[in-house]
Amino acid sequence: MGMEQAWVLPAIPAVLFVVIALFNGLMPRRGDFLAILGMATVVGLVFVILVEFQGAFQGGLFTPEGANAYAFDWINIGQGFFVIEFSTYVDAITMVMLPVVTIVALMVMVYSVGYMHGEVRYGWYFAVLSLFVAAMLTLVVSGNLIQLYLAWEGVGLASYLLIGFYWERQSAAEAAKKAFITTRIGDVGLLIGIILLWRATGTFDIQEIISAATSGQIGDRYLTIAMLFLFGGAVGKSAQFPLHVWLPDAMEGPTPVSALIHAATMVVAGVYLVARFSPVYAEVLVARDVVLYTGLITAMMAASMGLVTTDIKRVLAYSTVSQLGFMFVALGVGAVGAAMFHLFTHAFFKALLFLGSGSVIHATHQQEVGALGGLRKKLPITTATFIIGSLALSGIPIFAGFFSKDEILHYVQADGGPVVYVLLAGTALLTAIYTTRLVLLTFFGEPKDHHAYDHAHESGPAMALPLIFLAVLATVAGFFVFDQVGEALGFAGGIGALVYIDHPHHFTQVDYAFAGIATLTALAGIGIGMAYWRGDARRAVQARAWAPDLHALLANRYYMDDLYQGIINRVILGAATVVAWFDKRIVNETGVDGGAQTISYLGYRLKFLQTGRIPNYALGMAVGVVALAIVAVGTRG
Amino acid sequence: MGAGYGPPDLTRTIEDLRVFDRLPLPSQLDRTIMAGGTIAGLVAAPVLIVLLGLQITGTISAVEMVFYMAAGVVLGGALGAVLIKNIVHASLSLIATLLGVAALYLLLLTEFIALVQVLVYGGGVIILLLFALMMTNAQDDPIVQDGSQKPFAFGVAVLIGGVFVTALLDAQWGDPTAAVIPFVDFGARIFRDFSVPVIIVAVLLDIALTGAFVNARRAEAHDEEGRS
């Protein structure tokens, strides 16, 4: 087992999906232990691969090259004209993704044992989780774009199935549909991008495309357009502006699913894709700027909406969108290492926050912050871990989020210009504010819904242990940034050198002034949050009354959902009416039915040609023979 | 035919068969042959005289004279076969055609085919046809009107005849030379070079025989069921 056998990783959960989906009714505990054991195996294998990767790394083999393992020809048309290989590719970016995906997936599965206990489709839930993990692992290890696209759609399918897990609820079914269709808009862009790249290079292999693009074999304008289409896929999957609208609605799914798919793994697929193609984006700076500004707009919009949202999970969803925006900003200034580092830390603390909110929901059956409050006495473990996650998200030192966000801000200041830096730092401030608000409204103050409060109690170890484990990770994951830590683990140069970066950056000394500003920003945000929402949140109510229009704008999500709905109603449904009329009248009634009726009428008339009298048939045949004879003689030349 | 004419027991045997009671053969055939022969003779005699005259004056050779006579018989017989309303008369007219065709084969120097023609057609097919006629409606109603599509049939036949004649006369046949095909050679080659087709035809005949037999047998079985 090594990097060349990376295909085993997705194969295990894929098999488990089939087994659990088909036979969960026959198995004890509906097969959940099977999914968890399989997942634990995959985590173990990831660490085996990691050790091998580390060895190769020390040998100086894998910076920035990876292990490209050809498996077999999947499709081969025209003797090599159109070849799709089944191949895996493992490099540093993959090695960041693999532990994230597998560890969070394992934690979520363990947590789900407690959270989903007694659900009707319990076995199906674990089956689809396995399917998701299989698709996600295929995505991160795939060596060519078609395989990647397949996995890309696979995670989309799993996401659709899990958002709509409670399909009896109308809103869940609608949300699943919305998520699928919205991401599909981006997926079309991705497909177009893949086709454009194939047209230019004649291959689907990612590394070959990258080397072709960086050596200037593709025209600049062509490459820019192709990379923009590719980024379109990332926009859809990673819920960036203007396709971010699906992610908050995706919170209709079970909370562990939100933690796994809509916080830690699937939504970062877009980041992964752009990071994978970062050498190409470095060639086409126009496309990279689009990535930068898309990320910036998204980060700011989502953070501002997080300020007024009252649903605990939706706040976290907006936070996720905002943090993904941070990552794209980092990619937009070429700081791939910082983006991947933030992806790495964000996965742990955001999964932690989601699981914590799940614990709250599980205890109180409430997810509106207006109905919560004062839960710190009832849910001590949840409160402690949630606060750790919040500190990490806000960017308080020693917690993971601080390091990665600081890293991003550092690069933005260096390469993105002062305006972008100030806006992003402001967004970081907003992050601290809404996080503080969420914590205060949920765990502090007076309980507003006493019925829910009285029945609340800490849930069992299946849910508590993943929280604690993730809290530890959310605390220590940031230390990977330090050169010494990387050195100690066998990765010389820390994570900054682990992931390919244009200009290597070594954290041998800490820029205390810069870190101090960032810390102060975070503390200021927490302070503002405390000032407005502490106790009975009187000031927040006053602020709302002071600027009702602004609040309405934010609470209505900048009216983007209404805009889309309006476009759908007016334009698409209008066009659909015309098409439907055309289909009904012209195609169906005139074309299909009309054709059938014409045939029927002709048949009714012409059937009398079938007299049943042999001489008539003989005469018909004779006329044909004569005609043929005349033609033959006439054309004899 | 008197009682003392010919072997009496044979006559009784034929009468015992009873099948000839249904057949109007003797009287009708007598009348038909006499009338038809008279008409044919009346038509053919002037033609014969003209042809003989031409031959004697040297305008046409003897072979050509025979050809024209045979062709007249063939075409006249064929026309009679398709135009005469009485089916018995029509079938007798067909006999003339088939014998004329045999004469043409002789003119074409293939005496073996001519022999086969006489044997198979004159001896087999015609007898079969006459039997079938007698066993169907020949006795009750020997006059059969033609079908309603007669004008179309005429048009189509004229067209195809015209096309064939045009095509055949239009082509250049090089410098044809007639040659006698030796009997012995023919026999040797047909069983050597054409042995497979001969076998296939033999199988075909076998199948046809079986088919005819099965057909007739089933009909009887059906009749018995109908009676019971």
Added chain:
Amino acid sequence: MIPIENFLVLSALLFAIGFYGVLARRSAILILMSVEIMLAGVAINFIAFASYLDHDAFSGLVFALFVITVAAAEVGLALGVVLRLFRERRTANVDEANSLKW
């Protein structure tokens, strides 16, 4: 020597006459007779060509022989069918056997 065209025209006329008979007649037996006339025309054609152009290869002769053989088989079988038809329907006219229609 008789020109080959004489035989060819004769065979074509014979074929056309038989053709007319097949189409115009009602009685199945008369139709069969017309078919025999057509076959005779074809056989004459074969033999004329064989005798005039192809006297070494025998193909035309063999064909004519087979035509005669197959005609005999056909008549035997077809007459069986006609008799069957007559027993079933008390008629030998083909246009009265018209149940295979709309």
